[in-house]
Amino acid sequence: xxxxxxxxxxxxxxxxxxxxxxxxxxxxxxxxxxxxxxxxxxxxxxxxxxxxxxxxxxxxxxxxxxxxxxxxxxxxxxxxxxxxxxxxxxxxxxxxxxxxxxxxxxxxxxxxxxxxxxxxxxxxxxxxxxxxxxxxxxxxxxxxxxxxxxxxxxxxxxxxxxxxxxxxxx
Amino acid sequence: xxxxxxxxxxxxxxxxxxxxxxxxxxxxxxxxxxxxxxxxxxxxxxxxxxxxxxxxxxxxxxxxxxxxxxxxxxxxxxxxxxxxxxxxxxxxxxxxxxxxxxxxxxxxxxxxxxxxxxxxxxxxxxxxxxxxxxxxxxxxxxxxxxxxxxxxxxxxxxxxxxxxxxxxxxxxxxxxxxxxxxxxxxxxxxxxxxxxxxxxxxxxxxxxxxxxxxxxxxxxxxxxxxxxxxxxxxxxxxxxxxxxxxxxxxxxxxxxx
Numbered sequence: 001x002x003x004x005x006x007x008x009x010x011x012x013x014x015x016x017x018x019x020x021x022x023x024x025x026x027x028x029x030x031x032x033x034x035x036x037x038x039x040x041x042x043x044x045x046x047x048x049x050x051x052x053x054x055x056x057x058x059x060x061x062x063x064x065x066x067x068x069x070x071x072x073x074x075x076x077x078x079x080x081x082x083x084x085x086x087x088x089x090x091x092x093x094x095x096x097x098x099x100x101x102x103x104x105x106x107x108x109x110x111x112x113x114x115x116x117x118x119x120x121x122x123x124x125x126x127x128x129x130x131x132x133x134x135x136x137x138x139x140x141x142x143x144x145x146x147x148x149x150x151x152x153x154x155x156x157x158x159x160x161x162x163x164x165x166x167x168x169x170x
Numbered sequence: 171x172x173x174x175x176x177x178x179x180x181x182x183x184x185x186x187x188x189x190x191x192x193x194x195x196x197x198x199x200x201x202x203x204x205x206x207x208x209x210x211x212x213x214x215x216x217x218x219x220x221x222x223x224x225x226x227x228x229x230x231x232x233x234x235x236x237x238x239x240x241x242x243x244x245x246x247x248x249x250x251x252x253x254x255x256x257x258x259x260x261x262x263x264x265x266x267x268x269x270x271x272x273x274x275x276x277x278x279x280x281x282x283x284x285x286x287x288x289x290x291x292x293x294x295x296x297x298x299x300x301x302x303x304x305x306x307x308x309x310x311x312x313x314x315x316x317x318x319x320x321x322x323x324x325x326x327x328x329x330x331x332x333x334x335x336x337x338x339x340x341x342x343x344x345x346x347x348x349x350x351x352x353x354x355x356x357x358x359x360x361x362x363x364x365x366x367x368x369x370x371x372x373x374x375x376x377x378x379x380x381x382x383x384x385x386x387x388x389x390x391x392x393x394x395x396x397x398x399x400x401x402x403x404x405x406x407x408x409x410x411x412x413x414x415x416x417x418x419x420x421x422x423x424x425x426x427x
Contacts (some may be wrong), residue, residue, distance in 0.1 A: 007330070008219075008323040010358065012311070015319065016421035017357050018326050019414055021389055022396035039340045040391055044398065047332075153339040 034107060039151035042111045045099075046076030046156075079118045080155060082126040090131055093119035114149075117142055118156060121163035140167035191216075191263055191403045195256050210248055216403070217264075218243060220320040221271060227316035228275075242274050263403060268317060318420050329396045330354070333388070336395075344373050348381055349388035 007015060075092060078084045093116055100112035121143065123131040132139070143164040147157050194209045218239060225235040246252050252270050256263065311319070337346035348369055356363045366378040375381045400410045 006323065007326040008320065010323070012315070012319055012421040014357050014360075015322050015326060016418050019322070019396075019418050019421065021353060022329075022393040022414055036342070036387060039336070039342070040394070043336050043340075044394075047398070150341045153336075155339065 035151045038107045038110055038149075039153075041107055042114060042151065042156075043153070045111060045115060046079070046153075047074050075115060076156075079115070079122050080159060084122065084126070086123060086127050086129060086131075089119050089123050089127070093123075093131060114146060114152060114156070117146055117163075118159060121159045124166050125159065125162045136167040140164055143167065192256075192405060195253055195263075209253070213247055214243065216324065217247075217267060217321070219324060220317045221267075223320040224268070224271065224313045224317035225275075227311065227313040238275065238278065241278070242271055246270055246274050262409075264318075264321060268314070315420065318417070322417050322421060325396070325399055329392065329399055332395055332399075333392055336391075337388070344375070345384050345388050347373060348375070348384045349392075352381075352385050353389065 007018065073081075078088060078092060096112050096116035096119060100109050100116060103109040103112055117139075120130075120132050120134075120139065123129045124139075130136070134142070143160045146152060146160045147164065149157075152160075191212065194205070194212060221242060222235055222239040225238050226232070230238060247267075247270075252267070256266060333349075334346050337343060351364045351369055351372070352366070353363070355361065366381045369375065369381050370378055373381075375384070396414070397407075397410050400413050401407065404410055404413060
């Protein structure tokens, strides 16, 4: 069976039981594999909004444009949206680079780099703009590696595949 | 709960700036149309159902409760009276909303019927076909309980949907299936939990220990996602823990917060 129905309609005690799952003490040692950790971490960052203050540099001209574009959208949604403003895509790339630079674990570094390349792929696929100094051959190699990672969600994998195709065309 | 992890790798990105309801409210006060629309959509998504269920439990007939819900959102919430006065130092938004709703009902009674106050045709954004039926399982609960119950069910649905999507979209559907059969199904169907040996057989898992680890992994993830979702409507990580404790208490005892 599958959980197709809503929790709405269950008895209050059952909802309390579900909340209880979240309140349980977890094991001190996480049993999650490295791959699981990366998948979870990536999912969390993609679900969050682009940090407002982190992304606004000391460029007054850019300020209003960035504020308008942010509007609380998640990183994941912005990366997959063809309409996302290219200035904001650059901000996401910069943000990911900063995350990577201050990463305290390898998993976090991998995940930050994935978002970094996600921004580059968005610019390439939806805006036909190269926002990096990497050559297309170098990018193709990176996109290829990323498409093979199981911990990357399918929708982001599709973006990398399309990015790969664009790099290979030229 | 693994509080340390919550603030680092597993529970949300350190150094990032997750969107919370209060930050959305703050941004909407600047008058920017995009920010305002984001806030309106989120408020409707999160709160219209609890408001409607609260009114039904107060004894209002279905059509009146619908009208009052629409009127409340149209005039008070989206009309910005509520937002402009919202102050995060004065407590939780959920409680603030409920107080405003009570005041609205009193004002409506003063001015006789709800219908006289409503704009002709109501407002389009509430899908009136999707108004829920009040759960029949708990007819004696208070209106406040109905409000909190509905809000809690919304939160849990979001968490479970997100969790399922996450595991299925990252090539780990078996993790989700094991968690579902072992943890969720007994709660949803009120049945005994499925044995690990049956689960191993069903999904071709080599050992029971491996299946048990899968359950722990998804439970831990459930806890993490629940906290992230709850964090969007409170001011601090500590309040998230309070919310969880409070909801378990409200839902277990049937009392009103």
